[in-house]
Amino acid sequence: MVAIRYEDIVKVPKALLHDHLDGGLRPATIVELAAEVGHELPTTDPEALGRWFVEAADSGSLERYLETFAHTVAVMQTADSLRRVARECALDLAADGVVYAEVRFAPEQHLERDLTLDQVVEAVLAGFAEGTEQAAAQGQRIRVGTLLTAMRHAARSQEIAELAVRHRDSGVVGFDIAGAEAGFPPTRHLDAFEYLQRENFHFTIHAGEAFGLPSIWQAIQWCGADRLGHGVRIVDDITPGDPPVLGRLAAYVRDKRIPLELCPSSNVQTGAAASIAEHPIGLLRDLRFRVTVNTDNRLMSGTSMSREMALLVEAFGYGWKELQWFTINAMKSAFIPFDERLRIIDEVIKPAYAKLLD
């Protein structure tokens, strides 16, 4: 097999379902926005700041990890800054060869300077639209869908769910809940999920990252999640062996083709996996779960879609066939309409990989 070059991974079309807007800012942008609002940063040198984010996220200290988001969220409190961050996000993803991305953020975290929830969403949607347009002008086509996140420790999920549905025709394609899993089961937000189901809307739930099977079980069987944010702990329901034996929940997840939004580097940083080489993605792919590859927080993990793919190529010896499989899995699991998903698979993804697979 011909070795896969990093620059070829960048060029090939990729699809991303799990990326946080407040986890993907450019360090230089943080420095500029912080100066505008008088927010104090650990350092104002963009390069050093970029390193600081990765080191803090690597430290194993929850306090330091949360501090990273305190800085990014602090500089995203005005319509202009939200719009800029979203625009740059779309541009950065497009430059990395991402052709379809779902980017999520929690509107309730951007209300410190008098914006309303609707204004926050409108600013971000405008930024994505601008970024998409600018990327297209540079010959890089990307489609960005927005997911609205509610914080699982808070009590605004119903309000955020209604906000998402209100903006469904202008770019919001789904809903999510995020935040500490322990002590905050997804069933606390049943009203919101039942409302979304009645509205025929899509949602994913952060579950089975730090916390185990009960969280995944609740997300699927009580809340009706379309996808699992991470879901990596589903391996706890698989008994190793030849062949491995799936418990009832793992079997259900695989039978129903429930997508797993796996984020290799992020999972290593939070301790959900010991290393990339030991990440359950290898086993889950072999067992043909609906596995997708994602970035989670590009800034905190110092990563990109291409880098995540390259790490998997290195750790598991994957070739273009596997990278295409991950990419098509993600497109099949996207929250945009079926005909649009199919068009991207048939007209963008398959022709590009076909050239490499020859």
Ligand SMILES: [Zn+2]
């Ligand atoms: Zn996440």
